Amino acid sequence: MAPVLILMGSQSDWPVMQKAAEMLESLNVKWQAKVVSAHRTPDLLKSTMEQAEQDGVPVVIAGAGGAAHLPGMLAAYTAIPVFGVPVPSKQLKGLDSLLSIVQMPKGVAVGTLAIGDAGAANAGLLAAQVIGSFDSEVRKRVHEFRKAQKEKVMANSDLELP
Numbered sequence: 001m002a003p004v005l006i007l008m009g010s011q012s013d014w015p016v017m018q019k020a021a022e023m024l025e026s027l028n029v030k031w032q033a034k035v036v037s038a039h040r041t042p043d044l045l046k047s048t049m050e051q052a053e054q055d056g057v058p059v060v061i062a063g064a065g066g067a068a069h070l071p072g073m074l075a076a077y078t079a080i081p082v083f084g085v086p087v088p089s090k091q092l093k094g095l096d097s098l099l100s101i102v103q104m105p106k107g108v109a110v111g112t113l114a115i116g117d118a119g120a121a122n123a124g125l126l127a128a129q130v131i132g133s134f135d136s137e138v139r140k141r142v143h144e145f146r147k148a149q150k151e152k153v154m155a156n157s158d159l160e161l162p
């Protein structure tokens with residue numbers, strides 16, 4: 001069983017959601033990805049979360065666009081922390097996705113990330129940090145990632161006009 005379950009509303013969400021998978025790969029955290037739609041496959045949504053509970057999955061990342069009800073509905077079925085990624089939509093560029101995910105009613109929590117690639121990558125990072133709270137090796141790798149990121153910024157901090 002992979003510790004991070006990445007769910008998305010459509011195959012078309014994968015180009016964004018794979019940024020979460022790439023981040024997890026870079027931190028050597030195993031993941032599993034699956035298409036589950038809140039509207040098109042509601043029964044699958046319920047059974048997927050029941051299975052995740054049974055399997056002891058510690059964290060779920062869920063991305064959806066437009067009327068993005070997937071993360072909230074997943075959270076309704078489980079006590080596993082759910083991180084929601086608003087996927088950019090064709091018409092409203094993901095503002096609709098963001099508002100659909102972030103405006104949860106009190107009592108059912110979804111941790112909402114930024115719209116698009118950065119949000120998906122950070123969902124992967126945050127999921128790794130959750131795993132790192134009980135797996136010191138993963139925690140160490142998150143620290144190493146931060147250190148490498150800082151060194152990259154420092155190495156290119158002097159700007160010049162072309």
Ligand code: RP5
Nearest residue numbers: 009010012013064065066087
């Ligand atoms: C949402 O509708 C999905 O998460 C996706 O972002 C959006 C469009 O889906 P497709 O019509 O591309 O399958 O449920």
